[in-house]
Amino acid sequence: MIDPKAQREASGAGLRIGDVAPDFSVRSTVGQVRLSDYRGRWLILFSHPADFTPVCTTEFVALASSADKFEKRDCALMALAVDSLFSHFAWLRMIRDRYDIEVRFPIVEDPTLVIGRAYGMVAPQDNDSATVRTTFFIDPQGVIRAMTCYPANVGRSTPEMLRTLDALQAVDEGPVLAPANWAPGEALLAQPDASLDTVFSAKGQTDWFIREAGRGSRK
Template identity: 55%
Template sequence: MDETSADTGGTAQCLQIGDPAPNFQARTTMGVVNLSDFRGRWLILFSHPADFTPVCTSEFVVLSKAADRFEALDCALLAVSVDSLYSHLGWIRAIRDGFGVTVSFPIVEDPSLIIGRAYGMISDRSPDAATMRSTYFIDPDGIIRAMICYPATIGRSVDEMLRVLAALQIVDADHVVTPEGWHPGDAVLLPPHLDQAALLAVADDPLWFYRSKPQPQKG
């Protein structure tokens, strides 16, 4: 029985960074979940095209091994695909038996495509029901802060997911921005001046628009 419900219409949405993440309630491998249950902490919601596929399996093995790294950043993981709950459960067992890895995060069933269409994981023009390899970084207030999307044939990078999450958190905590290729511990950049007085007060410096500083240390 499909118990999935969402507070959006049945057509595919065009979500943007800064939009509230559409709420939903659905069955998962760890019981019924409401997206709103994750308010107060970071959440990465990610879709995979299908269970028992090689690329998806490689991702789930590495994500499961990295679960403590996400937990250290106070971030929950929540997977979703159009496969049924029973398919998810069979796949989890196969991963455990074949790789010695226990999937430690819930996997949502979405056979009716309600969630996939609400998030734009599957287009109205898609030739089949497989979701794209989409990743949504949702902040503690339930706002989508970043999105990454790959085709079904290319696996996402777990290290990149962790990097983006850490960057979002330091941007919020320290009111800075991060440069190209930034990783935790690297120098960060100060936001540009937004008013004339502050700009003109800067001493003669050809790089007045590019101000870096060491990343603040915790503790």
């Protein structure tokens, strides 16, 4: 299960971007999994409110359909819910029979909410995670680089998950920034040069802090 020390540290103010993701070992639909075993590659850890729910089902169909796109980016997927392992199995069988797609990424069980609470997916006083749809983008060093949180009645956007992953990987390639709505192949921005000489010598009023810095790779 989750490291008790990490749980205590995370249960206060909650996890933030830049924190190391708390490690855990737990049963999943693909066997026992440990978060730290994914070091060396990207990992997207996301919670879903419950098995056999309409929005979650559409999310899993969409993510399973795009699993090869995440794999191309050297990124694994891992889902978490409070339901039992056998509930996960029954739900995945239903998805396979109804939508003709197999969900092969691990879905971990968290019936005691210990992982969900450590990650701030549920509040300490909550008895279930039915109101939480949280996503953590974890880099190869195990550091949380981005987080999103949606309500139970709004599903995630798989294209936006891929775009966020692309942007995080692109900015890791150099001292660059990903602007609004950036997509692979579009221009990235250079880090501003914090020097008065640069400010005064720039041709345009914004040229000293908004400058293109090449284009991100296409996926």
